Amino acid sequence: MLVNEKIAIEHGLKSDEYKKICKLLKRVPNITELGIFSAMWNEHCSYKSSRIHLKKLHTKGKKVIQGPGENAGVVDIEDGDAIVFKIESHNHPSFIEPYQGAATGVGGIMRDVFTMGARPIANLNSIHFGSSQNKKTKNLLRGVVHGIGGYGNCMGVPTIAGQTSFDSSYNGNILVNAMTLGLVKKNKIFYSKAAGLNKPVIYVGSKTGRDGIHGASMASASFDDKIEEKKPTVQVGDPFTEKLLLEACLELMAGDSIIAIQDMGAAGLTSSSIEMASKGNLGIEINLNKVPCRETKMTPYEIMLSESQERMLIVLENGKEDQAKKIFDKWGLDFAVIGKTTNTKNIELFFDKKSVAKIPVNTLVENSPMYDRKWKKSKLPKKNKINKTEFNNFKIKDVLKKILSNPNICSKDWIWEQYDHTVMGDTIQKPGGDSGVVRVHGTEKAVAATVDSSAIYCWAHPITGGKQIVCETWRNLISVGARPIAITNCLNFGSPENEENMGEFVECVQGISEACKYLDYPVVSGNVSFYNQTKDVGVKPTPTIGGVGLLRNYKNMITMSFKDIGNQVLLIGKTEGHIDQSLFARVILDEKKGPPPEVNLFNEKNNGETLLNLIEKNYIRSAHDISLGGMLTAISKMCIKGNKGIKLKKPTYLISEIEYFFGEDQGRYLIEVNPKDLKEVINILNKNSVHYDEIGTIIENDIEINQKTKVTIDELRSYNTSWLKKYMA
Amino acid sequence: MKSSVITFPGSNCDRDMDVALTKFGFKNKMVWHDDQELPKSDLIVLPGGFSYGDYLRCGSMASKSKIMHSVINFAKSGGLVMGICNGFQILVEAGLVPGVLLRNKYLQFICKNVHVKVDNKENTFFKNLDKQVLEFHIAHNEGNYFCTNDQLKEIEDNNQIAIYYCDQNGNTNDQINPNGSIKNIAGIFNKEKNVLGMMPHPERMIDESLSGEDGSIFFKNLLNNIK
Numbered sequence: 001m002l003v004n005e006k007i008a009i010e011h012g013l014k015s016d017e018y019k020k021i022c023k024l025l026k027r028v029p030n031i032t033e034l035g036i037f038s039a040m041w042n043e044h045c046s047y048k049s050s051r052i053h054l055k056k057l058h059t060k061g062k063k064v065i066q067g068p069g070e071n072a073g074v075v076d077i078e079d080g081d082a083i084v085f086k087i088e089s090h091n092h093p094s095f096i097e098p099y100q101g102a103a104t105g106v107g108g109i110m111r112d113v114f115t116m117g118a119r120p121i122a123n124l125n126s127i128h129f130g131s132s133q134n135k136k137t138k139n140l141l142r143g144v145v146h147g148i149g150g151y152g153n154c155m156g157v158p159t160i161a162g163q164t165s166f167d168s169s170y171n172g173n174i175l176v177n178a179m180t181l182g183l184v185k186k187n188k189i190f191y192s193k194a195a196g197l198n199k200p201v202i203y204v205g206s207k208t209g210r211d212g213i214h215g216a217s218m219a220s221a222s223f224d225d226k227i228e229e230k231k232p233t234v235q236v237g238d239p240f241t242e243k244l245l246l247e248a249c250l251e252l253m254a255g256d257s258i259i260a261i262q263d264m265g266a267a268g269l270t271s272s273s274i275e276m277a278s279k280g281n282l283g284i285e286i287n288l289n290k291v292p293c294r295e296t297k298m299t300p301y302e303i304m305l306s307e308s309q310e311r312m313l314i315v316l317e318n319g320k321e322d323q324a325k326k327i328f329d330k331w332g333l334d335f336a337v338i339g340k341t342t343n344t345k346n347i348e349l350f351f352d353k354k355s356v357a358k359i360p361v362n363t364l365v366e367n368s369p370m371y372d373r374k375w376k377k378s379k380l381p382k383k384n385k386i387n388k389t390e391f392n393n394f395k396i397k398d399v400l401k402k403i404l405s406n407p408n409i410c411s412k413d414w415i416w417e418q419y420d421h422t423v424m425g426d427t428i429q430k431p432g433g434d435s436g437v438v439r440v441h442g443t444e445k446a447v448a449a450t451v452d453s454s455a456i457y458c459w460a461h462p463i464t465g466g467k468q469i470v471c472e473t474w475r476n477l478i479s480v481g482a483r484p485i486a487i488t489n490c491l492n493f494g495s496p497e498n499e500e501n502m503g504e505f506v507e508c509v510q511g512i513s514e515a516c517k518y519l520d521y522p523v524v525s526g527n528v529s530f531y532n533q534t535k536d537v538g539v540k541p542t543p544t545i546g547g548v549g550l551l552r553n554y555k556n557m558i559t560m561s562f563k564d565i566g567n568q569v570l571l572i573g574k575t576e577g578h579i580d581q582s583l584f585a586r587v588i589l590d591e592k593k594g595p596p597p598e599v600n601l602f603n604e605k606n607n608g609e610t611l612l613n614l615i616e617k618n619y620i621r622s623a624h625d626i627s628l629g630g631m632l633t634a635i636s637k638m639c640i641k642g643n644k645g646i647k648l649k650k651p652t653y654l655i656s657e658i659e660y661f662f663g664e665d666q667g668r669y670l671i672e673v674n675p676k677d678l679k680e681v682i683n684i685l686n687k688n689s690v691h692y693d694e695i696g697t698i699i700e701n702d703i704e705i706n707q708k709t710k711v712t713i714d715e716l717r718s719y720n721t722s723w724l725k726k727y728m729a
Numbered sequence: 730m731k732s733s734v735i736t737f738p739g740s741n742c743d744r745d746m747d748v749a750l751t752k753f754g755f756k757n758k759m760v761w762h763d764d765q766e767l768p769k770s771d772l773i774v775l776p777g778g779f780s781y782g783d784y785l786r787c788g789s790m791a792s793k794s795k796i797m798h799s800v801i802n803f804a805k806s807g808g809l810v811m812g813i814c815n816g817f818q819i820l821v822e823a824g825l826v827p828g829v830l831l832r833n834k835y836l837q838f839i840c841k842n843v844h845v846k847v848d849n850k851e852n853t854f855f856k857n858l859d860k861q862v863l864e865f866h867i868a869h870n871e872g873n874y875f876c877t878n879d880q881l882k883e884i885e886d887n888n889q890i891a892i893y894y895c896d897q898n899g900n901t902n903d904q905i906n907p908n909g910s911i912k913n914i915a916g917i918f919n920k921e922k923n924v925l926g927m928m929p930h931p932e933r934m935i936d937e938s939l940s941g942e943d944g945s946i947f948f949k950n951l952l953n954n955i956k
Contacts, residue, residue, distance in 0.1 A: 149838050153868070154779040156741020240739050240782025330763075332738065418838045420868045422930075423777075425745040428938045439938070554938060 001031045011038035011214075012221060017369055024363040032301045032349065032357045037364065039214075039267035039305055040274060043530050046368040049496035050528040053509050057523045058516040063485050064524055065186065071112040071263065072182075073524025074189060075486045077550050081440060082186045083447055084118035087126075087179035087490040087546045089529035093234040094176040095223070098143025102127075103151040103237040104309055105178045110155060111263040114246050115312065117190040117253045118182025121424060122438050123152045123159040124451045125178045126490070126544040130171030132407050132727060137166070140174050142728065147237075148178070149418045154239035155246070158427050159419035160436025163451050163544075166407040169459075172223060172534030177490040179546040181449055183440060190253060192262040194280030194315045194341055199259055201273070201284060201339040202321070204328050205245045205311040209294035211236050212268070212307025222495055223534040241310040241333070248331040249312065257320035264311040270304045272313040273339075274347055278365040283344035288351040292334040300349055300356045315341060375502035380461050384580050384594040391658040396632070396709045399588055399662065404636055404719040406587055409629050411721045414728055428554055432641075434479035434625060435547075439554050446554035448482035450547050454628075455540040457596035460581050462504045462541055466511020467599040468666060473547030474519055475625035478608045479669060481558040481615045482549030487516065489526040489545050494538015496530045504541035505530075512543060518601040519608075521547075558615055560624035562642030567621055567698045568678050569646060571631060573607050573668030574691040577659025583629045584662035603667040610688040611669055619681050622672040632661035632703075634670055636716045639703060645713060647704045648696040657705075672698065730755050730955050732772040735800070737762045737791040742777035742813065742930065749932035750774070753948040762794040771955050772809045773800055775816030777868070777930060787830065787871045788818030797823055809853055809955070810924045814869055817916070817926035826919050826926045827884060828876035833869070834909025840868040842940050843907055845892040845915050845929060846899045852922035853954045854891065862899045863892075863943040865915075865929030867907060872928040874910035874917070881911065891916035891925055 001007070008018035011034060021037050022028055029037060043049060059067040065082055066074035072086035090105025110120045125148055130137045141164075152159050157180070212235035252258065260280065262272040269291070277284040288300050294308070316324060321337060328335035342348070347364070349357040403409055416431035428446060429437035435450040452472045458465030470487065477484045489512060494501035516522055532539045551557055562569075579585050580594025614620050622642065626634045639645055650660050673681050685692045703711045732755040736743045743759065750757040750772075758768045767773065780791035791797070797819075804810045804825050812820035820826045833839060844862050847855050876884065884890060893913040895901045901913045908928075916927025934944030 146837075153838055153840075153870075154739070154741075154782065156778060238782070240779060240784065243739055243741065243779070243782075417841050420838070420840045422840065422866055422868060422933045422940055423741060423745065425748060425933055425935070425939065427940075430940075557938075 003028055003031055003034050008034060011035065012042055013038050017041060024367055030357065032304060033359055035301045035305050036270050036357065036359060039270045040364040041368050045267050045271055047528055048369045049371050049373050049530060050505065051370050052372050053506050056509060057513050059522050059524065061486065061520060061522040064522055067524050068526060070191060071115045073486065073488060074116065075524060075548065076186065077440065077445065077447065080186050082184050082189065083548060084113050084116045084182040084184055085180065085488055085546065085548055086112050086525035087177055087451065087488045087544060088527045089490050089492060090176045090178065091173060091492060091529050091532055094144055095174050097234040098140050099147040099150065100234050100236050102144040102147030102176050104235045105176050106148050106151040107237045107239060107242050107309055108265050109178045109180045110157065111242065111265065113180045113182035114249055115190065115261055115263045116184065117188050118184035119250060120157045120180050120182045122181045122436060122449055123157050123178065124161045124436065124449055124546060125159065126163045126451045126453055128165045128167065128170045128175040128542060130166065130174065131168040132166050134168065134171045138728065144176055145415050145418055151237055151239045153420040155243050156423050158421045158423050158438065159416065160421055160427055160438060161431050161450055162416065163453065164412050164415060167455060167540060169540040172537065173532040173539050175492050175532065175539065175542055177544045179451055179488065181447060181548065188253065190258060190261050192260055192276050192279055194260045194276040194282050196259060197341055197343050199318060199341045200316050200321055200337045201286065201341065202314040202316050202324065203291055203311065203336045203338045204314060205333055206238060206241050206308055207292045207294035207334055208298065208303055208306045209308045210298065210302055210306060213302060213305045222531045235307045235309050237309050244331040244333055245310050245312065248328050248333055251327050252324055257317050257324055258314055259317060260315040262313050264313060266307065268305065268307045274361055274364050276313065276315060277347060277361045283342035283346045283361065284339060285342050285348045286339035288349055290336050290338040292336055300351045373496050373502045374499050375506045376499040378462055378503055378507055381593060381595045384591055386579060388656055391656045394658060396657060396661065396705055397711055399584065400632055400636065400711065401719045402587055403583055403629050403633055404716065405723045406583060407723060409583065409633060410723040412724060413721065414724045428557060429480060429559060433559055434476040435482065437480055437557055444553045446551040446557060448477050448480050448549045448551060450476035451544060452476065453542050453544040455542040456581055458504065458508055458543060459540040460594065460596045462507035463511040464596050464599055466508035466543060467515040467601065468596065469543060469545045470512050470515035470521065471599055471604045471666060472627055473545045474521060474604065474608055475669065477547050477549035478612055479558065479560065479623045479625045481556050482551045483612060484521050484547055484549040486522050486524045487545050487547050489523055489543055491526065491528045492532050492539065492542040492544065493530050494533040498538065501538050508541055508543045515601060519605055556615065558620055558623045560622055560638050560641055562638050562644040562672060562698050563621040565644060565698050565700060567672045567674055568694060569696045569698065570671050570673060571668060571693045571695050572611060572671060572690055573603065574665065575631065575660055575663060575668065576665050577655035577663040578665045579659060579663055582662060582664040597664050597666050599666050606688060607667050607669065607690050610685065610690045611671065614681060614684060619673060619677045620671050621674060624670050626668040626670060628664065630662040630664050635703065638670060639713055640717050640720060643713060645699045645702040646696045647699050651693040730771045730952060731769060732757045732774060733760045733768055733770040734774045734776055735760050735762060735796055737780035737794060739780045739782055740776050740778035742932065745932045746774050746776045749935050749944065749948055752935060754952050760796060762791065762796050764796050765799065767799045767803060772811065773803060775812040775819050777814030777816060780815055780819065786822065788815060788822040791819045792822035801825065804924050807921065807923050812926040813930055814928055817928055818871065820924060820926040825924045826917050827880050828874055828917065830871050831873040831875050832871050833873050838870040839907050843867050843929065844895050844897050846895040846901060847892055849888050849891060852918060854925050854951060856954050858950050860946060862895060862897065863947065864941045865931060865943060866933045866940050867929050869928055872908045872910065874914040876911065884917065887920050889918045889920065890914055891918050892927060
């Protein structure tokens with residue numbers, strides 16, 4: 001087929017991009033070459049709209065072994081151990097085909113982690129759906145949850161935490177972000193940089209089929225009315241093969257035969273081979289007749305662009321082929337020598353003894369387009385003028401009931417009970433806590449992980465929102481007693497070609513970067529997902545942050561459940577009663593304007609570090625950070641989990657009960673302290689200039705707020721646990 | 730005491746079982762499904778997971794593995810065999826225990842703590858256990874035990890039901906049945922009671938930091954019974 005501009009545009013390339021290709025090659029590309037360019041130059045693979053801004057992220061730190069740019073980030077957790085982790089989006093495919101889309105998202109991120117030599121030890125996910133009224137939501141939710149469970153459960157990796165939200169901005173574009181943590185010895189990390197000439201290039205794993213062709217291009221475009229037609233671009237997952245691939249790769253990695261290894265993810269064989277060659281500053285030659293194919297008569301174009309799952313590309317030391325093949329034979333997986341490294345700095349493909357493509361590697365990578373897109377600055381919205389005398393008309397109990405049963409607050413056990421969260425025998429904090437926690441097998445250490453996003457705050461003011469999510473993950477880690485180490489981010493936005501969406505992206509990144517820098521909490525990996533939009537409407541800006549922290553001794557882990565009657569409860573951090581953009585404002589007042597709560601990084605850092613200090617001194621019996629829904633929501637969850645009540649006394653601030661109980665001021669935690677330690681705890685808080693309120697005493701069965709208001713734990717539990725189960729029944 | 734844990738392609742609780750057996754004093758060996766011979770063992774365990782991806786039918790392909798000939802012979806000569814979760818499904822497919830395991834009643838994977846009632850202590854697995862109700866953990870998609878009426882009668886006549894799903898006080902009823910199993914059956918013996926298949930995972934309940942510790946009680950008791 002003769003290539004022309006029209007065909008290039010059908011491949012998702014812009015007219016000037018096509019002209020650039022012709023100029024770089026000094027000729028018109030053939031169809032296979034065009035396919036390769038379109039796969040490498042799409043937004044998903046090239047980061048052409050985001051690269052220029054991602055450079056501003058804070059990525060360095062003492063604990064960082066590998067920052068962004070590899071298959072996943074790596075951080076040091078002492079004693080020669082390291083954690084490999086990353087989050088990635090699988091939004092577009094999950095909307096088209098929820099089960100397979102979500103499943104292969106989980107499979108893809110696990111592959112990114114074990115490609116680096118790490119055994120996956122925990123999965124997390126952040127999933128966002130349209131309004132519960134939307135007729136598609138229920139089926140999408142069911143399909144996505146089944147898909148995540150279907151893949152992760154079969155792999156035998158526990159799913160330890162997650163986040164689910166509902167918002168009408170996701171009606172036409174759901175978000176499915178999957179995160180994996182793996183454990184590796186620091187001196188056994190594998191990278192994707194090829195090295196040496198004439199080294200064998202090996203293909204292992206599943207056979208190549210026609211599934212997923214152009215998946216990455218599909219993920220780089222907005223949806224329209226014909227989106228259902230794109231179903232064939234969704235890959236089909238086979239977790240069983242991936243489990244075998246995991247075991248086989250780890251077995252091979254125990255030896256010393258691998259030079260470089262790269263999984264075939266987005267844009268399959270194309271991006272994996274080019275990535276390895278580019279990083280090694282080498283050429284690569286592939287005989288496509290050697291590629292194991294599932295279907296007959298596959299063309300070079302199809303073989304190069306297939307996104308069939310569970311495949312890896314390895315550059316091996318010479319002479320190690322037989323030894324490696326034995327391992328893959330044992331696990332019943334395909335193994336084929338398909339090419340070699342060369343000094344030409346070209347990627348050259350042969351099929352039926354003819355050269356079918358020859359492209360300089362640098363034209364695909366370094367010369368790929370990079371755009372400084374136009375973007376619009378946002379302004380901090382004006383505060384709402386709320387008539388506070390109205391607040392006296394609300395009954396606290398009625399408000400609490402509405403908030404606890406809100407889809408974005410209610411218990412998600414219907415979801416996480418479908419995920420195996422205990423396999424591997426090291427899960428010491430299950431989903432539903434502030435962070436999931438797994439022990440580092442056979443040691444006293446444990447790793448905590450959390451995933452968060454606050455699209456509403458980001459939408460109201462992107463810089464503040466970006467900062468806030470980073471801080472929320474930081475608080476979630478500290479609340480379980482873990483010292484925060486680093487984050488991974490998944491940046492889900494609308495079209496970068498829209499100035500407002502692009503502005504949201506740029507400013508969220510700015511907020512994330514500021515917070516990371518201040519907290520010494522770097523970004524080590526991540527992914528950008530643009531074009532989460534249908535026709536002209538994009539999703540609310542939804543950067544998702546995955547945070548990872550370390551507990552030196554897992555026995556010091558904290559949970560949020562109230563422990564003992566008679567213990568005192570303190571609220572750490574200052575409550576100003578910020579109602580704008582709170583759940584109270586949206587659900588009860590139906591007010592959607594106003595600024596999000598301010599993020600004071602000094603207070604975040606000071607409050608968090610002081611709490612960690614108290615935890616390490618063993619003064620804290622339970623802890624929970626205060627976020628969506630405010631303080632009374634947080635207290636309710638501590639009561640439900642601990643099956644205990646609390647006698648509350650609101651401090652005599654000027655602000656009303658509603659503002660104190662449902663305001664969403666940042667940097668706050670609730671802590672439970674034994675009365676014998678109270679004096680010393682207060683002493684330490686004072687010494688560190690941390691504001692605190694003594695707010696109550698743990699009692700048996702109720703939340704007692706004042707003479708008028710009393711709510712039993714059973715009532716709280718029924719408010720909180722019934723909505724999702726009823727909705728999905 | 731010596732134990733062996735079989736690893737099938739797709740097993741994923743094999744390591745957890747190894748950790749548990751070793752912790753309570755077994756000398757455990759891992760055995761590959763494609764091996765012919767079993768090491769000398771006092772106990773063989775078929776672990777949980779997704780052998781062969783649960784494709785075709787859960788446990789079906791694994792039940793035809795090379796090693797299973799030896800496992801079947803070992804069981805028929807009176808050796809102790811325990812199958813957990815996918816291991817239970819393999820035992821059913823191999824014909825070592827009666828019945829079948831269907832998809833859970835609500836068509837969902839379930840991962841949570843459950844209570845089980847131990848009714849039958851005249852066997853090596855539960856003899857001398859001083860508790861009637863144990864808190865175990867389940868994680869499965871196909872744990873809905875089913876058999877014909879004739880089979881059920883025979884099972885009951887032979888006292889082959891090992892454990893039932895129950896509440897914390899030992900009451901068995903439909904509300905606490907997590908997967909729709911007939912008679913709330915969570916585990917079952919062969920006629921001779923040297924083969925036990927059960928859905929719950931005792932190996933996930935072996936220290937205070939995990940979901941509970943009743944697994945420790947089970948393993949300690951089992952070791953004492955074998956000694």
